[in-house]
Amino acid sequence: MxxxxxxxxxxxxxxxxxxxxxxxxxxxxxxxxxxxxxxxxxxxxxxxxxxxxxxxxxxxxxxxxxxxxxxxxxxxxxxxxxxxxxxxxxxxxxxxxxxxxxxxxxxxxxxxxxxxxxxxxxxxxxxKKTWDKRHALAEREATREVERAVSRRLKGRRD
CATH class of the missing domain: 2.40.280.10 (Small protein B)
Incomplete structure (x- = not known):
């Protein structure tokens, strides 16, 4: 092996x-x-x-x-x-x-x-500047929220 x-x-x-x-x-x-x-x-x-x-x-x-x-x-x-x-x-x-x-x-x-x-x-x-860090965190949170919404939609929930 x-x-x-x-x-x-x-x-x-x-x-x-x-x-x-x-x-x-x-x-x-x-x-x-x-x-x-x-x-x-x-x-x-x-x-x-x-x-x-x-x-x-x-x-x-x-x-x-x-x-x-x-x-x-x-x-x-x-x-x-x-x-x-x-x-x-x-x-x-x-x-x-x-x-x-x-x-x-x-x-x-x-x-x-x-x-x-x-x-x-x-x-x-x-x-990175401080505002760059905040912007990156906001983008990451937005993509997570979109993924959650798509997942809920695929599971048949309308929340």
Missing amino acids: KKSDVEPVIARNRKAAHDYQLGESWEAGIVLQGPEVKALRAGRASLVGGFAMVEDREIWLHAVHIPQYSQARWFEGGSRRKRKLLLHRAQIDKIERKVNEGGLTIVPLALYFKDGRAKVEIALARG
Whole structure:
């Protein structure tokens, strides 16, 4: 029996879609130390508040919380330390150009394992204004109400 290629998502940043207009996305490897991998395999991580920056032609992931693995010996890494992301040089250059010219930021969307390696999905994003968020919520509520009305109609109710 063949093992699944993609294991379930460890952490997802649901708030990113609410706070940002998401653009192009990439899958990047992430450099981890010591027991961080075991902590991820235990399903303990949080992407809320995380972001990435281009520094010296490398992309670094900041403020992502990976807690210390409880069975591990003493490990001095810090749960919110910055971690290097692994991408091709052309991808890094493209991301750096877009961030510098367009006022975009890089946000992590999901953290998962693929073929036994930790991966993070990052996307270019532009911050939404408050009225954009309210407008998106109103649209979502309107489509839900339409779906409910159609469902009631199909079931034969006239409410």
